[in-house]
Each structure stands twice: as C-alpha cells, then as structure tokens.
Amino acid sequence: MPVKKRRIKLEDIARKLNISIATVSRALDKNPRVKISTREKVFKMAQSMGYMPNQIAKSLSSGKTNIIGVIIPRYDEPFFIEVCRGIDDYAREHNYKILISSSRNSFEFERDNLIAFERGLVDGIILSPTHETEMFAHIRSVIKKGIPVVLFDNIREEVQGADHVLIDDDKASFNGVEFLIKKGKKNIAFIGGIIEKKVFQDRYKGYLDAMKKYNIPIREELILHCESLDREFEDAEIQNFFKNIPIKPDAVFTCTDNYGLLSMKTLLKSGYKIPEEVSVIGFGDLGLGEVYVPSMTCIAQPTYAMGQKAAELLIEQFNEQNETHLKKVIKLNTELVLRDST
Incomplete structure (x- = not known):
C-alpha cells in the first residue's frame, strides 16, 4: 500500500x-x-x-493572499458564468486569482460563504445577493472589518461602503416593451422570474410602465412570474402558462434568455408562427438566442463588462489610501439586439 x-x-x-x-x-x-x-x-x-510554500502562512505575515472571493447564487446560470469570466480575466491581469462559491440561492449559504471568506482566505469579496437576502447586516459587518466589497446584479438596497455594479433593469425592460408596442403589439405577455428577486421586480415595473404610457390594458392572464429555480420546472411552468392562456398573445416579453427560448419552443410546438403571429424578446443575450432558429431578439446586457468593472472597483479599493471608502454606483448600458423573432 x-x-x-x-x-x-x-x-x-x-x-x-x-x-x-x-x-x-x-x-x-x-x-x-x-x-x-x-x-x-x-x-x-x-x-x-x-x-x-504555504500560502496561508505567507498571507499571515504579509496580510495579503492576492485572492478575490466571488459569491454567486448559482453555478449553472450563463449570466453568472460570464460575469465570473470578466472578473477572472481582469483579476489575472492584475496578479489576482479568484475563488468562486455558490450560495445556491440561499441566504443562509450566502452568509456562511461570506464568513468563510472573511476569515482570511481572500483580500476582498465580489457578491451577487440572493433573492432571499432582505437584510444586509452580514455584508456591513464584513465592510466594518476592513474587507473591501463589491455588489453586483440583484441589489435590493444600497450598502454604504460597498461599490455597486448593475444595469437599469427598469429602463431596459421599458425599452423592450415599447419597441413591441410601436410595432403595433397590444396583447403582450410578460414572463418573469421569482418575484422576490429585485431584478425581476424592476423588469416587471418596466413592462407595466410601458403598457401604462401607451394606454394598453394590463391583463393578469398574460402575466407569469415563474416560481421555480430549476430549468426543468421553468419549462413546465411556461408550457402550462401558454396551454391555459385565454387570450392569444401577439408578443411575449421575457426576463431572461432562457424564458425567451422556452417560450419560443412552446409557441412553435403549439402552431404559432414567429414572428408573423407572435414576437418574442429575451433578456441577456448570452449566446443561445443567436443560434436558435428562428434567432431571438434580445436585450443585451454587458455581462462580461459587469464582471470586469466589479473586479476593477475592488482592486481600486485595495489600493486606496483613505480609511473611509466613498461608495461608487456604476450603471451599465443595455442594447436591444434585433433578430428574427421580432
């Protein structure tokens, strides 16, 4: 042996x-x-x-590990994969490595991961809060101990001392729905994610604001807030939604690429012609919409750039001389990418 x-x-x-x-x-x-x-x-x-060399021992003497901790809600979401790629590329250019941990969409796991990183494994933390995260005391506690923090994406409330990187979800959604309305669409279905999540709340608000601006009736039967966090069950929810929908939609605005592609699959199987009878818009533009047939119009969010900017802001904090960090809030622009589905 x-x-x-x-x-x-x-x-x-x-x-x-x-x-x-x-x-x-x-x-x-x-x-x-x-x-x-x-x-x-x-x-x-x-x-x-x-x-x-024992990296932990070296970090104890130098006070640095040259490692950035990244906490994301899930590993299997293309959005988070692309953000992490942006973080990693920028970090490596500046001689840092990243350590990724998933909160599994659980506030408890998010807090546990934060505590583990706080104990000296990393120099700073980049975090996307879960939809369960309603209180931010655990993040404020880390900041008070002198550990730099950057938050991105699903930020329910501003946290002093932490930089924020996000997009204007409300405005992006409004622009997408407005585009459909200007094409003459009136029965516009909305498919969003779990309503407790801030980004989905904002995208829903953008939909409502656009419909109200153009005096188009908002019909509850055309609105779906998916409750599942599993893709298999999301597919079932969307199939069931279109199977039982009492009004034939002439457009569908969805809050993720996945919802858009699942909607297109279900609509095509049900005999709808896209875009002749119904237009579909996704949100994210993370690659699949371009290769699907028909290709899907998307609101493209700068996902990779979001990761790069988060890493940039964190490394800037490492190099600050001031004891009190003045929070920065960065809002990145989106773009409506037109394809065959509209």
Whole structure:
C-alpha cells in the first residue's frame, strides 16, 4: 500500500543544509540580508525536495493572499458564468486569482460563504445577493472589518461602503416593451422570474410602465412570474402558462434568455408562427438566442463588462489610501439586439 508523502516544510530544508529556519525563510523571500550563494543553495534544495510554500502562512505575515472571493447564487446560470469570466480575466491581469462559491440561492449559504471568506482566505469579496437576502447586516459587518466589497446584479438596497455594479433593469425592460408596442403589439405577455428577486421586480415595473404610457390594458392572464429555480420546472411552468392562456398573445416579453427560448419552443410546438403571429424578446443575450432558429431578439446586457468593472472597483479599493471608502454606483448600458423573432 503506497505511503502518503508528507509535505516538505522549511525545517526540512534547514536540517538538510544545516542552517536556521529563519535563514531558509529569508532566502526563499529573496531577502538581501542572505548571501546570494546561500540563497542559491536554498532554492536548489527546495526545488529538489519538492517544497511548496504555504500560502496561508505567507498571507499571515504579509496580510495579503492576492485572492478575490466571488459569491454567486448559482453555478449553472450563463449570466453568472460570464460575469465570473470578466472578473477572472481582469483579476489575472492584475496578479489576482479568484475563488468562486455558490450560495445556491440561499441566504443562509450566502452568509456562511461570506464568513468563510472573511476569515482570511481572500483580500476582498465580489457578491451577487440572493433573492432571499432582505437584510444586509452580514455584508456591513464584513465592510466594518476592513474587507473591501463589491455588489453586483440583484441589489435590493444600497450598502454604504460597498461599490455597486448593475444595469437599469427598469429602463431596459421599458425599452423592450415599447419597441413591441410601436410595432403595433397590444396583447403582450410578460414572463418573469421569482418575484422576490429585485431584478425581476424592476423588469416587471418596466413592462407595466410601458403598457401604462401607451394606454394598453394590463391583463393578469398574460402575466407569469415563474416560481421555480430549476430549468426543468421553468419549462413546465411556461408550457402550462401558454396551454391555459385565454387570450392569444401577439408578443411575449421575457426576463431572461432562457424564458425567451422556452417560450419560443412552446409557441412553435403549439402552431404559432414567429414572428408573423407572435414576437418574442429575451433578456441577456448570452449566446443561445443567436443560434436558435428562428434567432431571438434580445436585450443585451454587458455581462462580461459587469464582471470586469466589479473586479476593477475592488482592486481600486485595495489600493486606496483613505480609511473611509466613498461608495461608487456604476450603471451599465443595455442594447436591444434585433433578430428574427421580432
């Protein structure tokens, strides 16, 4: 049975070279107090023995880990994958790595992940709050301890000391629905996500505001707030919605790409012609809408740029000299990308 190899420590190198542990540590840190010849011997011995520096020990002495903690509600959402890609690319350009954790759409898990990061694993935190997050005391507690924080996407209330990166969901939704109205659509269905989530509340508000501005009746039977957080059940909710809808819609405005694609699939199977009989707009523009047949018109949000900006703001906080951080709120622009579904 193979014997588990023990991790090589500084004292093992010191014993081999018959020098002090302090000298080995200084040599590996390229301290000029150690002669170049001794440093070379230490580096050569460390390499031959397979020594790996203990990052936690180094961070305790330097106060830095060069790691950014990222907390997202779910791993399987294209939006969060793309945001994390933006964070990671910007962080690596500035010699930081990221550590990603999922709250699984649970406030309890979000708080637990934040506490774990707070204990010295990371230099700062980028977080997208869950739809369950109604109180922000856990985030304020981290900020009070001097840990930089940036919030993005689903921000229910402003948190002093934390930078915010988001889009104007209300305005983006309004513009999409207004486009449909100007095309002569009147029976516009709305499909959004769980109503407790701030971004879905804002997108619903944009829909309502556009309908009211143009004096179009708002019919409850044309509105669906999906309750599921699982794609399989989202599909079933949307199928059931269109199966039982009493009014034939001439347009569908949806709050995510996934809702838009699921709506198109159901409508096509039900015999609707897109866009001749019904137009469909998705929200996100994360790739699939472009390759679907027919291709889907989308409100494109700058998801990758959102990640880059979040990382940029966090690293700026690392380099600040002021003890009190003045919160920045960044709102990124969206764009309506027209395709075959409208």
